[in-house]
Amino acid sequence: MPSLDLDTDPLYEIATRSLVRPSDALFWDDRLFTTHGAILHWCELGDDILEESNYRTALDRIRAAADSGRPDAEVSDAHVIDASARHFAFGSLRTIYVQVREDADPCKTCAEGQEADAYWVFTFKSGREVVFCDGCRDEFDELGLSYEPRIPAYTAAFTEAAEILTALAGYPVLDESDYSEREWNAYQETLTEAVEHAQKDYWDDSDQEAQEIAERYLNDYSAMHRTEWIRAEDVNWAVVAKEYAGHRDSYFTELANAHLNAPIAGQPIAA
Template structure:
């Protein structure tokens, strides 16, 4: 059962199904039965947007269960401002939802001429049509009753996730942290490879030892300093050079202080 009330779900549904006026779509279901819930510019560097999108997709598909293929669309399109844009479209109402007899909108009212007569369905905009028709032809009619179409489990889950982001910006902390750390390690390794070009005479073993020393000496603390797991290459270079100087200083001292073969160590 959803933690959101009916009015909130209805408001989210209306917004999700509102078709943009300046776009063409490749699937007739979009903004007809399936509303847009989440977006992600997948060519960008926004780790949080990536994490939220993919986490939401997995949770919504899980909520849809056996209906995931029909109720959830992971769509992709080109956008003039964002380039490649992925969008999660979710079927809002169950397949047997009733629509207005005057148009194709989701019905909001059910009306009939007698208690057990055939019901007809109207949207908010056409509710008065039934009252006008009844008065015109002198037909007895019961008062219209509110029609409440059933939301899909996929939409309910998507709505709760979207609503939750208003209070807290991360859907899955663990997923976000893992992606941030992986991106940081990738950026850090790239920066280290760049600074190591100045020391081509260092062996792979020496470079690895210096990198480990540098990580303990401050590289690891750079995580979270810049957005989207970026690193300051100047800081990386400074920390690495300092670690390299310390490494070779220790190596040199160890060599100079080592006992000479055949010579007794001074006591």
């Protein structure tokens, strides 16, 4: 590895950390922790909505950055890996890996070698550059030519990823509207589940009756789901059962009254 003064490079620390290979997992892809660094994780089977929102938002942004200004190719396919791995502690772990630096050009002298961190460059007086690999240094040394280490530029995907990590260090939500939409959807799903559970006590209600009672309950602005709860974890199934039962009682009472007050066929309607 060529020694460079990289202290002034704000991306260097993030790049270095992202390329540290953890000891506790198996990897099937030799790009991981060599050219591609780990940026963000998400325990897919967990129910952490913020973690999911940040992961999906980051993935979209990093892919878009990789492809931006490159209409000819989907660079994100090579530069961004959305990996899913079994993990002993987390079950299923999704990880975004991002290629840290651009691919190095092949060595101009031997036309071999792809190690991005072992390249050198000799610059002619005219400004023309010759990039060559570690194995070809002897030829330049014998000629007494001096040359510099050459490290390829950071990829657009990695620059975006570093920006995202920096933002997350300061504030935990990448996209407020994505996060609150996911939270709202999870809340609605849990509430629906709780209603369906409450309906199981009334198995002889028809589908139409059950649906109409549920609509009354869900449109009740004095119910807990409108006054108190905002997140999935707020939903109390016992309260849902109790409030649903109340709406069911009034529904059937109204139905019975309507039936009693209905005109009877063949009889004149009382004036």
